[in-house]
Amino acid sequence: MNIYSTILEELKLEASAILRVAEQLDQDSVNQAFELLSACKGKVVLTGMGKAGIIARKISATLASTGTSSIFLHAAEGIHGDLGMIDPADVVIAVSNSGNTQELVSIIPFIKFLKVPIIALTGGLDSLLAQNAEVVLNCQVPEEYEPLGLVPTASTTVALAVGDALSVALLRHKNFQLKDFARFHPGGTIGRKLLLTVSDLMHTGNELPLVSCDASMASVILEMTSKKLGCTAVVDNNNRLCGMVTDGDLRRQLQTKANELLSFTAKECMTPDPKSLTPEELAINALNLMEHHKITMLPVVDADATPVGMLHMHDLIRAGVI
Numbered sequence: 577m578n579i580y581s582t583i584l585e586e587l588k589l590e591a592s593a594i595l596r597v598a599e600q601l602d603q604d605s606v607n608q609a610f611e612l613l614s615a616c617k618g619k620v621v622l623t624g625m626g627k628a629g630i631i632a633r634k635i636s637a638t639l640a641s642t643g644t645s646s647i648f649l650h651a652a653e654g655i656h657g658d659l660g661m662i663d664p665a666d667v668v669i670a671v672s673n674s675g676n677t678q679e680l681v682s683i684i685p686f687i688k689f690l691k692v693p694i695i696a697l698t699g700g701l702d703s704l705l706a707q708n709a710e711v712v713l714n715c716q717v718p719e720e721y722e723p724l725g726l727v728p729t730a731s732t733t734v735a736l737a738v739g740d741a742l743s744v745a746l747l748r749h750k751n752f753q754l755k756d757f758a759r760f761h762p763g764g765t766i767g768r769k770l771l772l773t774v775s776d777l778m779h780t781g782n783e784l785p786l787v788s789c790d791a792s793m794a795s796v797i798l799e800m801t802s803k804k805l806g807c808t809a810v811v812d813n814n815n816r817l818c819g820m821v822t823d824g825d826l827r828r829q830l831q832t833k834a835n836e837l838l839s840f841t842a843k844e845c846m847t848p849d850p851k852s853l854t855p856e857e858l859a860i861n862a863l864n865l866m867e868h869h870k871i872t873m874l875p876v877v878d879a880d881a882t883p884v885g886m887l888h889m890h891d892l893i894r895a896g897v898i
Contacts, residue, residue, distance in 0.1 A: 586729070593717045593730035594737045600714050601738075609695045609711045613742065614749055618665030619645040621692075625652060625677045627728045628735065632671040635739030642747045651679040659686050669695045669739070673715070673731040675703025684708050697735045713738055774862050775855035777895055778876045778885030785809060786883055789818055789843040793829075796821050796842050809875040809883040810846045816881040819846030822873065852877045855884060859897045862887055 613620060620639055624632035632648060639646035649661050662668065668687055672680050675698040687694060688708060696709035699716035706712045715738055721730035785799050785808035799808045800821065810819035821842060829837055829845045837845070852875045853862055862874055866889055876885035892898055 589721055590730050590733045593721050593734050596717065597715055597734045597738065600716070602714065605711050605713055609713060609742065610745055610749075612667050612693050612695060612711065613644070613746055616644075616665070616667045618663050618667070619647055621647055621649050621662055621666050621668045622671065622739075623649040623651050623654065623668060623680065623683070624671035625650075625679050627732050628671045628673060628677070631732050631736045631739070632669070634736060635669065635671070635743065638740060638743045639746070642743055643750050643752045644743070644746050651677070651683055654683040654686075655679065659683060662687065662690060662692060664690050664692060666692050667695065668692055669697060669742075670705055670709070671697045671735050671739070672703075672705055673699045673728055673735070675700030675705035677705075680705060697738055699731055772859040772895055772897060773855065774853060774857045774859060774876055774885070774887055777859055777891040778855065778887045779803075779805065779891075780885045784883065784886055786811065787821075787842050789813070789841065789846070791842045792838065793840050793842065793845055794838045796845070797826070800826075805873065805886055805888055807873050807886070808842075809850075809886065810842045811883060817850070817852060817875055817877050817883050819843065819848045820850040820873075820875060821846045850875060852881075853887075854878070859892060859895065863889075863892050863897055866892075 620636070622632035622636035622639075623629070629648075629650060636646040636648040647661060649658055670680060675696065681704045684694070684704070693710040694705075694708060695711045695713065696705045697713050697715050698705055699714075700706055701712065701714060701716065715731065715734045717730045717734055719725045723729060783803060783805075785803035785805055787796050787799050787808050787810055789810050789812050791799075791810075796808060800806065800823070807820055807822040809817055810821060812818040819842070825845060825847055826837075829840070833840060851865060851869055851871065853865060855876055855878070866872060866874060872889040874887045875883050876887055878884050
């Protein structure tokens with residue numbers, strides 16, 4: 577057996593299954609499902625068993641992370657008390673390839689008693705689930721698409737894709753933005769990239785290296801050394817940012833000025849008009865600016881172009897933005 581060919585064949589088969597379902601989905605059913613979900617006053621309850629249950633759990637997680645209140649109800653646990661999770665204002669999405677899974681079918685009467693609408697993601701169009709659902713989304717895949725005709729692979733991939741598509745439609749309907757996404761992902765890399773601002777990381781006060789444009793290079797070197805950031809911002813007579821002196825600038829100046837360097841002023845040795853940004857900027861934007869211009873530090877200025885902080889690449893690394 578050629579392992580590589582087998583893997584490619586399976587990937588193409590599952591991709592083909594998604595495309596087949598995209599063509600066979602009924603537009604009216606899709607619209608009805610979306611209307612139920614978008615008008616839901618409670619939460620969207622995902623349920624299923626086995627591998628379909630795992631898919632249902634993932635769809636629920638995607639909905640919850642993109643602004644739609646959602647929980648997962650294990651169908652087997654439902655008949656042992658967890659049905660109390662469902663409220664009359666909810667909408668249920670039930671995931672089952674056959675539509676006749678015993679545990680899932682057993683909780684349908686309670687859902688119907690509460691008059692909670694059911695959206696079925698199933699390949700069993702004549703199943704008990706389909707017969708009791710307000711909306712059926714046709715996730716049917718040919719039997720030969722599943723290994724041995726039994727192992728759920730293409731069918732679970734299709735159900736997941738349909739669930740993701742519904743989540744994206746709801747996301748766009750609600751005009752869900754990056755700032756909204758960040759509120760639900762405060763931890764980890766996503767949260768750090770979307771929530772941390774320059775003001776959270778920059779060096780301020782006594783940590784801010786700062787000299788006037790007429791300061792001697794001896795003072796510049798002393799400031800850079802004491803603040804330990806490998807740079808200093810330079811301000812004009814109006815206290816506005818006009819330049820930067822970095823370790824690199826010092827090395828370049830030494831090549832041309834050698835022993836005379838200390839007799840020069842900051843203005844004569846600085847890099848004029850450096851890139852800068854404001855405290856409100858996202859830290860990820862600062863990272864992008866540094867990478868684009870191949871620099872490792874950025875002065876931070878207020879609305880009057882007065883330096884209020886200094887941001888170093890190391891600050892971004894320590895914060896986990898990179």
